[in-house]
Each structure stands twice: as C-alpha cells, then as structure tokens.
Amino acid sequence: MQGLASAAACSTVLTSSGRAxxxxxxxxxxxxxxxxxxxxxxxACDRLIPADANGPGAVALDVPRFIDRQMxxxxxxxxxxxxxxxxxxxxxxxxxQLPYAPRDxxxxxxxxxxxxxxxxxxxxxxxxxxxxxxxLLQAAEKGSLVFGDIPSAVFFDQLLANVMEGAFSDPIHGxxxxxxxxxxxxxxxxxxxxxDWVDQYGAHYPLGSVSISGERx
Amino acid sequence: xxxxxRRLDPVDVVIVGGGWAGSIMAKEMTEAGRSVVVLxxxxxxxxxxxGAYPASIDELEGNFRYKLFQDLSKHTVTxxxxxxxxxxxxxxxxxxxxxxxxxxxxxxxxxxxFRMPPDDLRLRTRVIEKYxxxxxxxxxNLQDYGVTYxxxxxxxxxAEKVFGTSGEPYRVNGxxxxxxxxxxxxxxxHFPLPALKDVYTAHLFRKSAEEAGFHPYSLPAANASRQxxxxxxxxxxxxxxxxxxxxxxxxxxxxxSPNVNILPVLRRxxxxxxxxxxxxxxxxxxxxxxxxxxxxxxxxxxxxxxxPAELVILSAFQFHNVRLMLLSGIGRPYDPARNEGVVGRNFxxxxxxxxxxxxxxxxxxxxxxxxxxxxxxxxxxxxENFDHGPLGFVGGSPVWVNQAGVxxxxxxxxxxxxxxxxxxxxxxxxxxxxxxxxxxxxxxxANMAYRDVYLDLDPTWKDDHGQPLLRMTFDxxxxxxxxxxxxxxxxxxxxxxxxxxxxxLTRREFGKPFDTxxxxxxxxxxxxxxxxxxxxxxxxxxLQSWDVHNVFVIGANAFPQGTGYNPTGMVAAxxxxxxxxxxxxxLAHPGPLAG
Numbered sequence: 001m002q003g004l005a006s007a008a009a010c011s012t013v014l015t016s017s018g019r020a021x022x023x024x025x026x027x028x029x030x031x032x033x034x035x036x037x038x039x040x041x042x043x044a045c046d047r048l049i050p051a052d053a054n055g056p057g058a059v060a061l062d063v064p065r066f067i068d069r070q071m072x073x074x075x076x077x078x079x080x081x082x083x084x085x086x087x088x089x090x091x092x093x094x095x096x097q098l099p100y101a102p103r104d105x106x107x108x109x110x111x112x113x114x115x116x117x118x119x120x121x122x123x124x125x126x127x128x129x130x131x132x133x134x135x136l137l138q139a140a141e142k143g144s145l146v147f148g149d150i151p152s153a154v155f156f157d158q159l160l161a162n163v164m165e166g167a168f169s170d171p172i173h174g175x176x177x178x179x180x181x182x183x184x185x186x187x188x189x190x191x192x193x194x195x196d197w198v199d200q201y202g203a204h205y206p207l208g209s210v211s212i213s214g215e216r217x
Numbered sequence: 218x219x220x221x222x223r224r225l226d227p228v229d230v231v232i233v234g235g236g237w238a239g240s241i242m243a244k245e246m247t248e249a250g251r252s253v254v255v256l257x258x259x260x261x262x263x264x265x266x267x268g269a270y271p272a273s274i275d276e277l278e279g280n281f282r283y284k285l286f287q288d289l290s291k292h293t294v295t296x297x298x299x300x301x302x303x304x305x306x307x308x309x310x311x312x313x314x315x316x317x318x319x320x321x322x323x324x325x326x327x328x329x330x331f332r333m334p335p336d337d338l339r340l341r342t343r344v345i346e347k348y349x350x351x352x353x354x355x356x357x358n359l360q361d362y363g364v365t366y367x368x369x370x371x372x373x374x375x376a377e378k379v380f381g382t383s384g385e386p387y388r389v390n391g392x393x394x395x396x397x398x399x400x401x402x403x404x405x406x407h408f409p410l411p412a413l414k415d416v417y418t419a420h421l422f423r424k425s426a427e428e429a430g431f432h433p434y435s436l437p438a439a440n441a442s443r444q445x446x447x448x449x450x451x452x453x454x455x456x457x458x459x460x461x462x463x464x465x466x467x468x469x470x471x472x473x474s475p476n477v478n479i480l481p482v483l484r485r486x487x488x489x490x491x492x493x494x495x496x497x498x499x500x501x502x503x504x505x506x507x508x509x510x511x512x513x514x515x516x517x518x519x520x521x522x523x524x525p526a527e528l529v530i531l532s533a534f535q536f537h538n539v540r541l542m543l544l545s546g547i548g549r550p551y552d553p554a555r556n557e558g559v560v561g562r563n564f565x566x567x568x569x570x571x572x573x574x575x576x577x578x579x580x581x582x583x584x585x586x587x588x589x590x591x592x593x594x595x596x597x598x599x600x601e602n603f604d605h606g607p608l609g610f611v612g613g614s615p616v617w618v619n620q621a622g623v624x625x626x627x628x629x630x631x632x633x634x635x636x637x638x639x640x641x642x643x644x645x646x647x648x649x650x651x652x653x654x655x656x657x658x659x660x661x662x663a664n665m666a667y668r669d670v671y672l673d674l675d676p677t678w679k680d681d682h683g684q685p686l687l688r689m690t691f692d693x694x695x696x697x698x699x700x701x702x703x704x705x706x707x708x709x710x711x712x713x714x715x716x717x718x719x720x721x722l723t724r725r726e727f728g729k730p731f732d733t734x735x736x737x738x739x740x741x742x743x744x745x746x747x748x749x750x751x752x753x754x755x756x757x758x759x760l761q762s763w764d765v766h767n768v769f770v771i772g773a774n775a776f777p778q779g780t781g782y783n784p785t786g787m788v789a790a791x792x793x794x795x796x797x798x799x800x801x802x803x804l805a806h807p808g809p810l811a812g
Contacts, residue, residue: 048640054649075282082293082308084678093732094296094305134641141639160640161630168625169277184645186653187585187625190274192459192468194586201417202580212271 028062032071032103037110039126041067044113047133048163055184058167066166066175067106076102098150102158109155112147113140170212179217182209189217222513222523228252228490231512231526233497233541234533236321237785238771238792240475240483241379242530244449245796247488249804254524255489256514258496258533259288259318264476267324268466276624279464283310285325287317287534292680294536298692298730300553300669306678306686312732313739314464315534319493320476322534322739323785327463327621328472328590330382330439331782332373332790335366335402336601337663340778343601344611352611354696358556358563358666359611360777363749363758366402369790372797374405376789377437380473381445381453383590384408384437398434400596413442413456413591418582418656422618423593425714431595431707436619437786438590439473449482460622462589472589492516498682500529500545500768509547509768515682527807528767528799532792535773539564539672539744540687547765548745548755551671553690559755559763561672563743564689565779568614568662568697568725570705574712575634575655575719582656587622594619598704599781600663610696614662614704615781616711628652635721654718658711660704661738664697664779672744692731701725740784742776747791749811757811759803760795766809769795 030038041064051057058064070076078101087099100108117125117136125133139145141160143153166175168182170190176182182189189209197205209217230246232239235257243253267273267285278284287293289310297304316322336343341359344352353359376382387397389404412435415423426433440462441453456471470477483489494517501510501523511525531538542548542560551561576582594617596602605611632639633647675688705724712720748754751763760775762768771792773784780787798810 049645050642052642052645054642054645073282079290080283080288080310082289082306084306086677088303088305090303090305091298091730093298093730093734094302095307095311095733096309097305137640163640164629165277165281165626168629169281170275172275173277181629182625185625185628185649186581187628189625190271192270192274192457192461194458194460194583195455197583197586198414198416198458199420200583201420202582204581205583212275 028065030064030068032068036114036124037106038064039124040110040114043126043133044137044159045163047130047137048160049167056180058163060177061167061175061180062177063163063166063175066169066173067162069174070162071103071106078102096154098154100150105150105155105158108147108150109152109159112145112150112152112155116145171215172212179209179211179215183217222521224523224525227511227525227527228254229526230254230528230530231256231524232530232532233512234321234531234537235319235475235491235493236316236532236534237323237475237789238532239321239530240479241789241792242532242771242796243489244479244483245793245800247483247486249800250488251804252488253490254526255491256495256497256512256524257319257491257493259493261491261493262318262320262324262466262476264466264468264470264474268468270468273465273468274459274461276626279461280624281626283314285316285318285464285466286310287315292686294687294689295675295678296689296691296733300690304675304688304690307733311734312737313741314736315739319480319491320474323475324466325464326589326785328439328588329619329783330377330380330437330590330786332401333366333369333780333782333787334600337780338362338364338366340611347601348606354611356668357611357696358668358753360563360666360746360748360753362747362777363754364747364794369794370405372790372793373786375793376786378409379447379449379478380439380789381410381441381447381478382408382437382439382473383410383413383442385412385435387434396434398596399432400599400602408437410442410445413438413440413588415593416458416583416586416591416620418584418620419591419593419618421656421715422658422711425711426593426595428714429710431597431711433593433595436590436592436594436617438588440588440590441471447478449479451478451481453477456588458586458588460585460587460624462587463621496682497541498544498684500531500541500547502546502765506546507765509765528769531768531770532772535741535744536672536687536689538770538772538774540674542745542755542770543674543687544684547762547768550673553669553671556668559751559753560745562753562755563666563746563777564670564672564691565666565743565776566664566691567738567740567779568664568693568701569738570660570701570723570725572658572660572705572708572720572722573634573651573655574658574715574717575651576715577718578650578654581653584620584623584628584652584656587620589621592617592619598707608699608703610699610703612663612665612697612700613781614660614700616658616660616704616708618656618658620656623652634719658708660701660708661781662697662701662704663781665694666743666778667694693725695727698725698727740773742773742779742784745770745774746777747775748777757809759798759810760791761810767807769799771795
C-alpha cells in the first residue's frame with residue numbers, strides 16, 4: 001500500500017465539481033458518438049445522476065467519456081454475449097434475445113429518443129427542459145416507446161447500467177473523475193486491506209478513496 | 218469426428234476440466250503413479266498474473282465484464298420454464314456465472330466451505346422415516362446419495378486441510394469443544410484454522426439471532442484466518458478482508474483455489490501435463506459402448522485431436538459434465554414423459570433470496586469490508602433440523618449474513634429501498650443511505666428435484682464447434698416457495714431484535730417463474746446424479762458411470778437434490794472419496810465398483 005501515498009498527481013483539478021467542461025480541462029472528443037448522439041448522452045447522464053447536495057452528477061464524473069471509451073471494447077461489440085441466431089423473442093424472464101450489441105443499442109436507441117422528442121416536442125432531447133427530459137426517460141424506462149424493433153426499456157436499461165458503471169468504476173476506465181462517485185458513496189476504492197478495520201464496529205472509515213493508479217480523493 | 222483427428226500417444230488418465238475436482242483428481246492420480254493429462258477449455262490462469270494487486274481490484278473488469286468467467290459467445294445453455302415453451306439462449310451473464318480457465322470457478326469463488334448435512338445425504342430415507350412416503354409431493358424425485366456422512370468424513374477432513382479452512386467446530390470425536398454449529402455432525406478433527414473475525418454486520422446478526430432463540434455459528438470459510446501451509450506444502454496468507462473474493466483471483470493468496478493450493482505442486486510433477494484452451498468435444502467409446510478409449514478435443518489452433526487414455530475423468534462444471542455425457546452417449550438420456558433414463562434427470566438449483574435491514578443512520582455498516590466465505594449463520598431451519606410435519610414441505614434453508622464485500626457499482630445498481638426510483642436525486646439519496654447503513658440477510662435454501670425439471674440437448678442452438686447447446690427446463694415449485702416463505706419470516710424476527718429502522722423481507726412469490734435476468738447463485742446441481750439404483754442414478758456411489766466403467770464424473774452434477782449449503786466442500790470431498798476408491802480398488806482391478 002506504500003506506493004499509493006506518493007502518487008496523487010492530478011487530483012486537484014479533477015475533483016472540481018462543476019458541470020461539463022470545468023476550467024482547466026480539455027474538452028473530450030468522442031470517438032464513437034457523433035455530435036447529436038453526444039449531446040443526447042451528456043443530457044441524459046445529467047438527468048440520470050444529477051449534481052445535488054449528495055455529490056457530483058454523472059457529467060462532472062465524466063460518465064459520457066466513460067461510455068464513449070467503452071464503445072471500443074469487445075463488450076460493446078457483443079463479443080461477451082452469445083450472438084448466434086436464430087433470434088426468437090420469448091417471455092421477458094427468459095432474458096435478452098435481440099441481435100444487437102451495446103453499440104447497436106446506443107445507435108438505434110439514441111436516434112429513436114431524438115426522433116420521438118422531435119415528433120412530440122419539436123426539438124431533440126438535449127434541447128428540452130429538464131422536466132420534459134425526465135418525462136421522456138421515464139417513458140423509455142417503462143417501455144412505452146419502441147425504436148424499430150428495440151423496446152425502449154432495453155435501451156434505457158443499457159444506458160442506465162453503463163451510467164452506473166461510469167460513475168462508480170475505477171477512474172482508469174474514464175469515469176468517476178476525481179473519485180467523486182466513490183467519495184459520495186463512502187467506498188474506499190482499491191485500498192483493499194481492512195485487516196485493522198474488521199472489528200471497528202459501526203465506526204466511520206477515516207481514510208479517503210484511492211484508485212488503481214494511486215490517485216487519492 | 219474422431220476419424221479426421223490427430224491421434225496422440227496414450228496416457229493413463231485424461232481429466233476434463235481444470236477446476237477443483239480436476240486438480241484434486243490429477244493430484245491423486247499422479248500420487249498413484251499414473252500419467253495424467255488435464256484438458257481445460259479456457260486459458261491458463263494463475264494468481265500471480267490474474268490476481269496481481271492493484272490491477273485485479275477492478276470491479277468493472279471483475280464483476281461487470283466477467284474477466285474470469287465462461288466465454289458465453291462460444292458456448293452457453295438454453296433455458297425455459299417448462300417443456301411447452303421454446304427454450305431460449307442464455308445470451309448474457311446474469312442468473313448464474315460459470316467459470317472457465319485453469320482453476321475454473323475455484324479461482325473466483327467466494328470460499329464458503331461446508332460439509333453436507335448427514336440428513337441431506339439420505340433425504341428420501343429420512344423423510345419417509347419421519348413422515349411417511351405420502352409426505353413426498355407428487356412429481357418430486359426425492360433420492361439418497363448412496364453414501365453416508367460417516368463414510369465421507371475422512372474426505373471432508375482431507376479437503377478442509379488442503380483448502381486451509383477457517384471455522385469453529387461444535388463436536389470433535391463426540392466431545393463438545395466449541396461454539397460451532399450445534400446441528401453439525403461430529404468431526405474427526407478441528408478446522409485447520411480458527412474462524413475468521415466477525416465483521417460488524419455478522420456480529421450484529423450473531424447477537425440478534427441468539428436473542429431470537431436461534432443457534433448462530435461462524436461460517437466455515439476457505440479464506441485463511443492466519444498464515445497456513447497445507448499438506449501439499451502450498452502456502453496461504455492471512456485474509457485481510459479486502460472484499461474482492463467472488464469474481465476475483467485473491468492477491469493475498471488467502472482464498473483457497475486450485476491455483477494456490479494444488480496446482481503449484483502439480484505443475485512440477487513429471488507425470489502431469491496441463492493443456493489449456495483445449496475444448497473436449499466427446500468421450501470416445503469402443504464399439505460396444507461399454508468402455509471409453511479416450512477423448513477428442515479441439516486445441517487452441519482449432520485442430521481436432523484424440524487423446525487415448527485408460528481412464529477418463531469428467532470434472533468440468535456441473536452442466537458441462539452432463540452435456541458431455543449426452544454428447545458422448547454415456548448413460549441413458551432422461552425421458553421426463555416416462556420418468557425414465559438418468560442423464561439429465563434431477564437437475565436442481567438453489568433457492569436463495571436476500572432481505573435487507575436498515576439500521577440507525579448514525580451507524581456505518583462498512584459493507585466494503587468483507588471476505589467471501591466469512592459470516593454468521595444459523596441452521597435452525599436447515600435440512601431436517603426442524604419439524605416439517607405441520608409445515609408440509611421438504612427441505613430447508615440456512616440463514617446468514619455473509620458480507621463478502623459490496624463494491625461501488627454493485628451498490629449503485631442495487632439502489633435504495635423498494636419504491637425508490639432507479640435514478641435521479643431520490644435514487645442517489647436512497648442508494649447512499651442503503652450502502653452506508655444497511656445489511657443483507659440471505660435465506661440460502663435447498664431446491665428439490667422434480668420429474669419435469671431436467672437437462673437435455675437443445676434442438677436449435679449450437680456452440681462454436683457446431684455441437685448442440687444444453688437445454689435447461691427449470692422452474693420453482695410450490696414446495697420450494699413454501700419453504701422459502703416460512704424461513705424468510707424468521708429473518709423478520711432477527712431484524713426486530715436488531716432494532717431495525719426499516720426491513721425489506723424478500724420472499725419467493727407463487728406464480729412468479731424462474732427469471733434468468735437476475736443473479737441468484739451459480740450453485741447448479743444434479744443432472745448426472747449418484748446413487749445405488751441404476752434406474753434413478755447415472756453414477757454409482759463412487760461417481761463411476763454405471764454404463765461405462767472407466768468414466769468417473771466428479772461435480773455437483775452428482776447431487777440428487779439441491780441443498781441449502783454451498784456445494785464446493787461436498788464436491789471436493791466426493792473427489793477425494795472417488796479417488797480413494799480408484800486408487801485402492803479400481804486401478805488394480807478395472808471394472809464396476811458397485812453392482
């Protein structure tokens with residue numbers, strides 16, 4: 001654990017809890033998402049985990065960057081899923097049966113959300129008021145929208161799962177900037193040694209979070 | 218398939234699967250002077266590489282991208298709730314998480330290490346003795362294992378010493394010696410290591426369970442409470458409660474795994490050879506189908522290779538063993554219409570529900586502190602430890618707090634109390650409160666075998682070698698739902714004694730089918746069960762195929778019904794039991810060990 005103490009290089013800038021693009025940070029250029037998709041993603045992240053009294057939101061935690069980086073992994077290409085046909089739909093409890101990898105779900109899902117927003121409200125999702133955005137996300141979550149053959153709940157669940165991952169995984173993957181997700185939760189991160197804390201019953205853990213690369217909050 | 222295959226020089230023993238069962242069998246067979254080849258379809262793995270701190274302490278890679286688990290893109294199963302449905306592929310990891318690679322699930326299991334309760338080993342006999350044959354529900358294929366606790370005791374003891382198991386005994390050689398589980402049978406020796414310390418939530422549970430009138434004990438854990446050297450000379454370090462057991466290779470070398478406790482010794486043995494990334498396609502049989510001649514596999518380069526052997530040991534994960542028997546024509550496939558045939562029969566799972574208790578917000582439950590096998594349980598409603606007569610169900614459930622270490626993504630995804638939204642500010646507040654101030658109590662129940670719950674080959678979907686996937690037909694039955702609901706009510710009594718602020722008891726619901734989308738447990742069992750009657754078991758009591766005497770099949774596939782306990786301790790004991798009989802009898806006189 002000794003090595004971790006000295007390696008807290010850039011945490012001052014990264015713990016800034018401002019909204020998108022706090023001072024001193026180069027804006028991130030997405031590699032998978034185009035401009036319209038990116039605008040949706042940033043807006044949706046801001047509603048799913050808003051900044052509030054409990055801590056930073058998904059945008060300050062760079063969750064959109066995390067998701068964009070994930071799109072380059074085998075996971076996003078569906079290489080961890082059984083993707084052989086035939087694809088037959090069945091009862092929900094038998095699980096996911098669509099021929100789409102996460103990248104496809106994002107591409108079709110975001111287009112579907114923006115098209116729905118344009119039809120219903122005359123503007124893309126990102127340009128709507130937060131309360132209207134919440135209403136659309138709730139409708140998607142409930143599955144009341146359909147984007148081609150993708151039920152909106154499937155897209156929503158994919159998005160929500162990745163947002164949670166981005167806010168609370170190790171910063172090595174591009175999210176959880178400044179360890180802000182872990183700090184608000186009270187999770188010590190990669191400390192991974194509680195030999196001296198097992199029987200400190202009910203007490204608050206005194207040390208801050210630490211990441212795999214040695215960054216400390 | 219074998220006609221085009223490259224044919225290698227024969228070996229004495231070929232072992233399919235490099236997890237706990239395969240490693241134990243390989244160790245035993247090389248000790249007996251036999252040449253051994255282990256074929257493992259996943260990659261080679263080791264603690265030094267896969268468990269190196271801090272890179273291994275990565276929840277996204279470990280628990281969400283399934284770094285150490287089965288590659289579903291190549292092979293999976295199909296699942297349906299009943300035989301009128303079309304079974305659909307299990308496309309994404311969720312309900313259960315089978316392992317792959319050297320060490321198998323033994324590399325990334327938790328470490329809960331039980332002995333099977335004596336009554337569970339002869340459950341059919343015991344239920345009939347106590348309540349009569351009519352007590353067994355219609356359609357339930359209740360069976361005995363055909364082996365007793367007394368026969369297995371030396372092998373449970375052996376396995377604990379190899380695993381470096383921590384625990385507190387109750388009775389050793391008939392004498393009460395400690396505050397262990399009062400319902401547990403007598404042991405021939407103490408655990409090799411003392412019990413792990415209680416984390417806070419386990420400590421609270423122990424106190425409250427006692428106040429509620431139950432008999433709490435420390436879970437037996439294959440997570441070393443102190444530095445330890447096992448009988449093979451393999452070394453373990455003391456567990457530091459890092460919270461990264463399940464899903465991870467243990468960087469402290471304190472969680473028992475084949476990679477720490479057996480393979481370092483085995484890899485140096487001149488009679489042992491390990492071939493990773495070799496996927497066994499079939500056990501080859503001679504012309505009358507009564508004797509195995511070896512196995513055919515696809516190697517890492519995609520070549521088809523036949524490895525001749527005198528003895529074939531299947532020791533892959535439960536459902537892979539069953540599938541390989543079906544693909545190879547070993548034993549009669551089960552026919553649910555007639556309740557006849559044995560391979561695929563008595564497929565079982567485990568009946569687990571998790572309830573949550575919220576404590577005073579001034580109290581921190583520190584859920585990130587954890588060890589996979591540690592915790593506190595009570596067995597007052599497990600096995601035959603209570604009177605089932607007025608309750609009308611078979612089976613039971615231990616109840617426990619097993620705080621294995623809750624990490625941040627998991628906490629975010631499980632969210633707040635029922636009724637809170639899954640996102641937004643209300644979610645955030647509920648999730649933080651739950652993470653900091655709650656604890657979880659499991660009812661970890663048995664699941665009984667039924668005539669219409671079984672395994673066979675799927676008619677439609679195939680693996681990456683073009684072979685049919687295994688098809689699971691499974692659903693919860695009223696018996697198991699009644700059992701779960703009865704035991705979960707007892708959790709309510711304990712939560713009351715804890716002074717809970719809020720309690721959410723999770724009960725199994727009537728009419729709600731088995732759902733493949735949510736993690737439950739990887740403790741799948743049955744499908745090629747052991748027994749004394751070839752009409753109802755695929756294996757005799759030595760885990761030898763009734764039909765092909767030089768094939769032994771080691772794993773939880775041998776369990777005739779589900780049990781409330783975690784299976785690994787029993788699987789290891791069965792491996793040592795079978796190995797003992799192979800070494801003392803079979804090798805000198807190959808042939809059926811039971812008639």
